[in-house]
Amino acid sequence: xxxxxxxxxxxxxxxxxxxxxxxxxxxxxxxxxxxxxxxxxxxxxxxxxxxxxxxxxxxxxxxxxxxxxxxxxxxxxxxxxxxxxxxxxxxxxxxxxxxxxxxxxxxxxxxxxxxxxxxxxxxxxxxxxxxxxxxxxxxxxxx
Numbered sequence: 558x559x560x561x562x563x564x565x566x567x568x569x570x571x572x573x574x575x576x577x578x579x580x581x582x583x584x585x586x587x588x589x590x591x592x593x594x595x596x597x598x599x600x601x602x603x604x605x606x607x608x609x610x611x612x613x614x615x616x617x618x619x620x621x622x623x624x625x626x627x628x629x630x631x632x633x634x635x636x637x638x639x640x641x642x643x644x645x646x647x648x649x650x651x652x653x654x655x656x657x658x659x660x661x662x663x664x665x666x667x668x669x670x671x672x673x674x675x676x677x678x679x680x681x682x683x684x685x686x687x688x689x690x691x692x693x694x695x696x697x698x699x700x
Contacts, residue, residue, distance in 0.1 A: 608641040
């Protein structure tokens with residue numbers, strides 16, 4: 558597999574503070590991966606933050622333990638990848654997994670559609686009480 562050029566991670570409680578921490582990790586990542594085009598950085602950052610925010614706002618615990626957020630981000634020469642995980646979370650309903658745009662008056666429900674518009678692929682995995690969205694974006698370094 559291609560070499561990892563930069564990597565950042567966050568794991569902690571699924572709360573508003575987590576979103577700030579993920580932003581900080583992404584800012585630090587781009588310091589180490591300045592060769593990634595600005596447009597790719599912005600769109601990928603938006604997708605990762607949106608996925609993390611969806612977990613903070615909507616993930617429900619599967620048992621007594623609270624939901625935790627995990628974000629693992631790697632940069633390869635031509636690929637950006639994030640694994641955004643909800644630990645101790647119930648499995649999302651099928652309706653929550655379909656990207657669709659709600660009506661104009663709706664104040665929520667655009668998250669997955671937005672994420673899919675910003676990245677190359679979105680996949681979902683569930684294992685041992687953990688929901689993980691894998692986001693990838695193809696990226697060609699600036700010359």
